[in-house]
Amino acid sequence: MAAIVLDKLSKTYKVKVREEGLKSALKSLVKPTYKEVEAVQSVSFTVEAGEMLAFIGPNGAGKSTTIKMLTGILHPTSGSANVLDYNPVKDRRKLSYQIGAVFGQKSQLSFHLPPVDSFRLLSNVYEIEKSEYEERLTQLAELLELGEFMNTPVRKLSLGQRVRCEFAASLLHAPKILFLDEPTIGLDVVVKHSIRELITKLNREENATVFLTSHDAGDVENLCRRAIVIDHGKVALDMSVKKMKYDYLNKKVISLKLKDTAAIPEMDGVTPIKVTPYAAKFSVDTKIAAIGRVLAALDSENIEDITIEEPPMEEIIASIYKGNRKGGEKT
Amino acid sequence: MRKYMSIAGISIKNALAYRANVTGRVIFYFVFIFIFFSLWSAIYKGNEIAGYNLTQMVWYICMTELVVFCSGSSIFGSMNHEVKSGSIAYQLIRPWNYIFKKFAETLGNITFSASIFTLMAIILGMLFVGPIKNFDPIAIPFIIVSFILSISMNFFILMSLGLLAFYFEENSPFYFIYSKLLFVFGMLLPIEFLPLWAQGILRFLPFSLITWAPAKMVVNFSFEHALAVLPLQAVWCVAAVILALFVFSRGIRKVNVHGG
Amino acid sequence: MFMEVKKHLKLIAKYFAFNLSALTEYRTSFLVQVFGMALNNASFAFFWWVLFDKIGTGIGGYGFQDVMFLWAVASTGFGIASVLFSNTRRISGMIMTGELDTYLLQPKNPLINSMAARMSASAWGDFLYGFILMVLIKATLGMWLMFGVGIFTAALLMTAITIVGHSLTFYFGNMEVVGGTLWEFTITFSIYPESIFKGPVKALIMTAIPIGFITHIPLRLAHNFNWGTFLLLLGVTAAYCLLAFALYMGGLKRYESGNLIITRM
Numbered sequence: 001m002a003a004i005v006l007d008k009l010s011k012t013y014k015v016k017v018r019e020e021g022l023k024s025a026l027k028s029l030v031k032p033t034y035k036e037v038e039a040v041q042s043v044s045f046t047v048e049a050g051e052m053l054a055f056i057g058p059n060g061a062g063k064s065t066t067i068k069m070l071t072g073i074l075h076p077t078s079g080s081a082n083v084l085d086y087n088p089v090k091d092r093r094k095l096s097y098q099i100g101a102v103f104g105q106k107s108q109l110s111f112h113l114p115p116v117d118s119f120r121l122l123s124n125v126y127e128i129e130k131s132e133y134e135e136r137l138t139q140l141a142e143l144l145e146l147g148e149f150m151n152t153p154v155r156k157l158s159l160g161q162r163v164r165c166e167f168a169a170s171l172l173h174a175p176k177i178l179f180l181d182e183p184t185i186g187l188d189v190v191v192k193h194s195i196r197e198l199i200t201k202l203n204r205e206e207n208a209t210v211f212l213t214s215h216d217a218g219d220v221e222n223l224c225r226r227a228i229v230i231d232h233g234k235v236a237l238d239m240s241v242k243k244m245k246y247d248y249l250n251k252k253v254i255s256l257k258l259k260d261t262a263a264i265p266e267m268d269g270v271t272p273i274k275v276t277p278y279a280a281k282f283s284v285d286t287k288i289a290a291i292g293r294v295l296a297a298l299d300s301e302n303i304e305d306i307t308i309e310e311p312p313m314e315e316i317i318a319s320i321y322k323g324n325r326k327g328g329e330k331t
Numbered sequence: 332m333r334k335y336m337s338i339a340g341i342s343i344k345n346a347l348a349y350r351a352n353v354t355g356r357v358i359f360y361f362v363f364i365f366i367f368f369s370l371w372s373a374i375y376k377g378n379e380i381a382g383y384n385l386t387q388m389v390w391y392i393c394m395t396e397l398v399v400f401c402s403g404s405s406i407f408g409s410m411n412h413e414v415k416s417g418s419i420a421y422q423l424i425r426p427w428n429y430i431f432k433k434f435a436e437t438l439g440n441i442t443f444s445a446s447i448f449t450l451m452a453i454i455l456g457m458l459f460v461g462p463i464k465n466f467d468p469i470a471i472p473f474i475i476v477s478f479i480l481s482i483s484m485n486f487f488i489l490m491s492l493g494l495l496a497f498y499f500e501e502n503s504p505f506y507f508i509y510s511k512l513l514f515v516f517g518m519l520l521p522i523e524f525l526p527l528w529a530q531g532i533l534r535f536l537p538f539s540l541i542t543w544a545p546a547k548m549v550v551n552f553s554f555e556h557a558l559a560v561l562p563l564q565a566v567w568c569v570a571a572v573i574l575a576l577f578v579f580s581r582g583i584r585k586v587n588v589h590g591g
Numbered sequence: 592m593f594m595e596v597k598k599h600l601k602l603i604a605k606y607f608a609f610n611l612s613a614l615t616e617y618r619t620s621f622l623v624q625v626f627g628m629a630l631n632n633a634s635f636a637f638f639w640w641v642l643f644d645k646i647g648t649g650i651g652g653y654g655f656q657d658v659m660f661l662w663a664v665a666s667t668g669f670g671i672a673s674v675l676f677s678n679t680r681r682i683s684g685m686i687m688t689g690e691l692d693t694y695l696l697q698p699k700n701p702l703i704n705s706m707a708a709r710m711s712a713s714a715w716g717d718f719l720y721g722f723i724l725m726v727l728i729k730a731t732l733g734m735w736l737m738f739g740v741g742i743f744t745a746a747l748l749m750t751a752i753t754i755v756g757h758s759l760t761f762y763f764g765n766m767e768v769v770g771g772t773l774w775e776f777t778i779t780f781s782i783y784p785e786s787i788f789k790g791p792v793k794a795l796i797m798t799a800i801p802i803g804f805i806t807h808i809p810l811r812l813a814h815n816f817n818w819g820t821f822l823l824l825l826g827v828t829a830a831y832c833l834l835a836f837a838l839y840m841g842g843l844k845r846y847e848s849g850n851l852i853i854t855r856m
Binding site: 153 | 598601602606613617693698699704848
């Protein structure tokens with residue numbers, strides 16, 4: 001069952017053009033010239049209910065514009081969006097009962113009051129019946145491991161506790177779609193890990209469709225099964241994260257710990273990264289050189305330890321962005 | 332000295348950047364003068380009250396407002412902010428240097444405001460009531476000195492009040508009360524409107540010396556007045572600087588002792 | 592339609608309780624701000640007292656008690672407006688920074704929702720000051736009755752006028768200055784005797800920007816009640832509120848079409 005359907009969704013802005021200098025400044029006051037910026041160009045894709053989607057792209061790619069059109073904050077120039085069978089533009093109010101959002105930078109909780117007070121206010125905004133609200137709160141408290149600290153002013157909470165409360169706030173009304181924007185930004189490794197576990201649990205237990213925007217490759221890698229890369233307003237890539245990791249770069253990095261200095265095999269597709277007296281690191285382009293052949297070319301007697309890795313997610317994503325820039329058209 | 336001048340230069344550039352801010356203040360200044368012009372016009376019927384006629388009253392308010400609008404009163408907020416944010420603790424320089432550095436920084440803003448509002452004051456005065464009768468150009472140097480002393484006095488007092496953030500969580504009441512005392516003891520009405528015994532005391536307090544002293548010099552200059560107020564303005568100006576130095580050095584010591 | 596109004600009134604009430612809780616978390620700071628503001632307003636009473644004492648006569652038919660009545664209505668009216676809808680003054684800012692989007696994501700009217708989300712602590716000082724003044728000046732029964740109504744029409748008109756000013760941001764880009772100035776205008780012009788304003792200014796504050804209805808008309812009614820003027824007061828208040836609402840919602844449509852986003856891109 002499709003939760004979100006985008007069909008040739010487009011958004012074009014008219015931006016005033018102005019060059020440097022006083023003369024142009026005056027000219028633009030009297031007779032302004034406009035340039036058309038195609039922020040989103042004919043984007044189409046479908047998201048199934050319960051899916052966990054990573055929606056990534058470089059800054060200015062059109063991500064937030066697309067999300068705004070999906071939530072009804074912005075009207076598309078052409079094309080359509082269908083979210084939970086609603087037209088976000090026409091039925092924004094009705095749709096808003098079904099969507100939740102967590103913005104990494106913004107908070108829905110009052111800094112000075114305990115989270116429960118903010119929860120109660122939100123229950124009013126979303127018109128949740130008292131009994132239903134209390135049941136829901138208990139449920140969320142268990143799911144998100146919210147303890148007594150729900151009753152402590154937010155300013156006294158640890159970051160991890162705060163973030164869990166932010167999630168609770170956005171889930172009170174049991175939204176069917178959750179928009180997460182940079183949910184782990186600024187969090188330390190331990191908290192990041194627990195929040196990622198939390199999101200996975202939510203997706204499973206609530207069957208909420210998760211629409212994740214993040215510049216953190218770890219978020220993408222650990223949470224989402226599918227990733228859509230947006231660049232220059234267009235869909236640059238739409239594939240499973242797994243495929244992206246294993247197939248996109250066709251690259252493996254081999255690290256060796258050696259007994260004695262050894263040279264890196266000279267073969268097509270093998271690129272040295274680092275050589276020291278007792279270690280060697282190099283990358284293999286598996287499209288050119290089969291991994292097996294590369295390994296066979298090594299002196300196994302000399303090897304003390306070997307590690308074979310995929311390139312980190314950051315590199316993969318960066319190369320997607322770069323690749324698109326190179327192959328991209330005029331700006 | 333040159334260091335301070337260059338800082339002043341930068342601050343003029345900064346002041347120009349706050350153009351939108353200026354528009355708001357200019358409008359507010361205009362509204363204020365207009366209201367008082369309307370009020371005095373309704374009250375005065377060609378007579379004099381407490382020794383002032385209509386023309387003088389309108390010019391009076393133009394002048395007192397000028398002082399208030401030009402004193403770089405944002406210094407209160409910025410001192411408040413620097414203390415609260417702790418960035419003041421990083422100013423590892425002597426109190427003397429810090430106080431004057433701040434003054435130099437604000438000088439650009441003050442000069443910029445002063446130019447604009449002096450122009451506005453004169454334009455509005457001329458527009459609403461015409462020139463002051465028997466205005467003697469000899470008054471001008473005295474007026475300029477008096478204004479400089481007033482603005483400086485006001486600035487350093489506000490700075491001191493802002494620095495009270497070292498001691499008080501919520502120090503905005505100090506600003507409120509101070510500015511209301513300014514309002515009431517000389518800005519809205521010349522102190523001649525108040526009973527004699529009050530005038531006697533107020534002549535020695537900074538509030539009237541900041542507003543009434545220079546304004547009266549414009550609308551009703553006399554050497555007696557100049558002689559009476561200028562020395563006192565100078566004394567209070569120095570006192571205000573000392574106050575600022577005192578609050579700063581005590582406060583910064585407190586911060587360093589307690590580690591911010 | 593009626594259900595919607597009821598829902599939003601309930602929302603305002605909930606925000607009220609919520610915001611007040613947050614402010615009173617910091618007891619001293621809250622009380623200091625309240626007291627400070629009341630004292631702040633009292634300084635103007637001192638000014639008027641000195642002035643009336645010195646000139647010995649009324650000003651344009653107003654006595655000291657009359658001017659204090661203007662202050663009482665304006666102060667308490669302002670208090671109500673800023674206690675309930677402190678964010679009204681930040682409308683332009685919210686539009687320009689995108690803070691408005693948060694409210695658009697919620698299932699409530701964005702104007703009401705965003706305005707009620709904040710409460711001013713010092714406004715409580717203004718709110719109380721009006722009552723204190725009314726007692727101190729030994730207000731007449733007529734004054735008390737008009738005070739009772741006037742503070743609400745004043746609050747509504749002040750809010751509506753500010754909304755109109757700030758809504759221009761939707762149409763013309765950052766009009767923060769306009770909104771802010773209109774707000775100051777409104778307060779400043781309402782606390783001086785009616786008759787000092789003549790000609791075009793008088794016409795303006797009685798029509799396009801109905802500041803005259805905030806304090807001056809209630810004072811007139813306090814002295815000489817007549818149903819016609821009273822109904823006019825209510826009518827103008829209601830009409831201006833509708834205008835403000837329509838202007839804002841119309842501007843919101845423009846915002847959603849994305850024409851304003853240019854400035855934020």
